[in-house]
Amino acid sequence: MQTQIAPLFTRHNPKGIYLANHSLGRPLDATQDKINEYLDHWYTDLDDAWEPWLQALDSYHTKVKTLLRLPDPGSVVLKTSAGQGLRAVLNCFPQRTLNIVTSSLEFDSIDFILRTYEAQGLTKTTWVNPQPTQPVPTLTADDFIAHITPQTDLVIISVVNFTTGQIFPNLKDVITHAHANDALVLLDTYHSFGVIDLTWPVADFAIGGSYKYVHGGPGSCWLAIANPQNHQTLDTGWFAKKELFGYARTADRAEDHRSWWESTPPIIQAYQALPGLEYLEHFTVEKLRATSLAQQAEMRHIFQNHNIPVFEPQDPTQFGAFSLLPAENHKEIVSHLKQNNIRVDSRNGFVRFGPHPLNTNEEFERVAQTLSKMS
Ligand SMILES: Cc1ncc(COP(=O)(O)O)c(C=O)c1O
Structure with missing residues (x-):
């Protein structure tokens, strides 16, 4: 190898x-060539660059979706951070205080966003602590299940923990229990995507990015949505409109894969990540x-x-x-x-x-x- x-x-x-x-x-090595390809379209074609640029973005979404084994009608949307993906999910429910269950060992962006939302009265989080096993603390499915009730709206779990490296045990049991309580599940896959070959664990959302195992550097992240038509987020923009170039004040949201897109997408991030995704596909x-x-x-x-x-x-x-x-x-x-x-x-x-x-x-x-x- x-x-x-x-x-x-x-x-x-x-x-x-x-x-x-x-x-x-x-x-x-291919990252530099790929970014040059992005620039060449811009230098050579000016606004005609959008055709190949959007193809690259499409290819990025498709490759992430395939590697996640996310079934239809699931969709993936480029984000510039995992936290941005989390906020898009939190912003699906502006009308009520969201009850969240997560662990006290989530990555700082996720933890800090949740605490900031809570300080504004937008969410209320139950923090599940790890068992004090030595030398490495461990999270258990039972501890999560004990905290998920019919009042829970959203459960957030890292598939692989960023501090301990633990793969979350019996994930499917927690997801089944959450769904039985009408709660949605968001998985943080930043340390598992490109590391562990999982079938899609029937979660509702996943966030991840290319910084680590995908060799794509900072800024190329994504949000995966299992059922895009079931939810709408406040995080939107003109690329989520049905008629992209309609410029109407009373526009509908796209019904296809663009429904979760936002404003003008940061195309270079797709080019930056594509060689790493191809590397994962190849090896x-x-x-x-x-x-x-x-x-x-x-x-x-x-x-x-x-x-x-x-x-x-x-x-x-x-x-x-x-x-x-x-x-x-x-x-x-x-x-x-x-x-x-x-x-x-x-x-x-x-x-x-x-x-x-x-x-x-x-x-x-x-x-x-x-x-x-x-x-
Ligand atoms: C588990 C996990 N989630 C998320 C992130 C990154 O989050 P963000 O892109 O919002 O900074 C990291 C980065 O190290 C991480 O380890």
């Missing part, structure tokens, strides 16, 4: 060992996942040989694409590694190590040696 992948990533310079692949993914999420699991197992094994207390999950298939080193001095470890040209990151007491097929066992060995010299 590495020999096939290496020629696709010759332009970037890791300047040492890059193990933050679970954060900012590496740029593919397949299934094979990339197998490579990630094998690499993580090898990396943890090497760390353990150096007495580095890396977290060894009982079942690694229940975790995402990064491994954890629990450490109170996590920030110090990240900066020590950085001084040694090794890039990783940390969240809430855990250093995260996210390998990519381009990382080698020799690199894991060097990281382990650098870590063991610290104490």
Whole structure:
């Protein structure tokens, strides 16, 4: 796999060992060419560029939909952040205070948006805490189910948790319970899209983006809507109008895939993300996942040989694409590694190590040696 992948990533310079692949993914060589293609249309065709531009956007939506295995009539709409996708869903229900159930371990954008809406009296959130398992806290389906009642409107769950890497267990049970209580479910797939090959878990909405495993950089995110005709959001604009060029003051909303679009779309984001989506299609999420699991197992094994207390999950298939080193001095470890040209990151007491097929066992060995010299 590495020999096939290496020629696709010759332009970037890791300047040492890059193990933050679970954060900012590496740029593919093709990204520059694709962005040039976007610009060439603009330079050459001026406003005729919209025809190929909209085709690229269409292709982006289709590829995300296919990779999500989202069935018809589901639809995907480009957003510039996952949080923007969340707000579009929250803004479907302006007439009442929304009762939300989510975990206290959601990513900061999601957490902060929910707290900001709550401060304005627009939502009321029940925060489900993880079980205090050691060394890594765990979220359970039962704890969610216990908090979802007929008053619940929306349940928000990360499929893979950004801090612990835990894959949310028995997700389908929670979704079934939420639906039985007439609540909708929004999945945050930022750490699972392109990592775990899931069939669409019958959720109502999903958010995700290309920053990490899709090698698409910042700004190329999306919202997936399972039943676009069942809901309408306040987050709209002229690209959601039935007659796009009608300029009428009393216009209808589009009935097709554009019903969830907003204002003039940021086309360059589709071009930025397309090479990464094609990469996932070509190598397949299934094979990339197998490579990630094998690499993580090898990396943890090497760390353990150096007495580095890396977290060894009982079942690694229940975790995402990064491994954890629990450490109170996590920030110090990240900066020590950085001084040694090794890039990783940390969240809430855990250093995260996210390998990519381009990382080698020799690199894991060097990281382990650098870590063991610290104490
Ligand atoms: C689970 C999860 N959700 C969402 C995001 C990003 O959200 P946003 O695009 O709103 O900043 C991240 C980024 O790291 C994440 O890990």
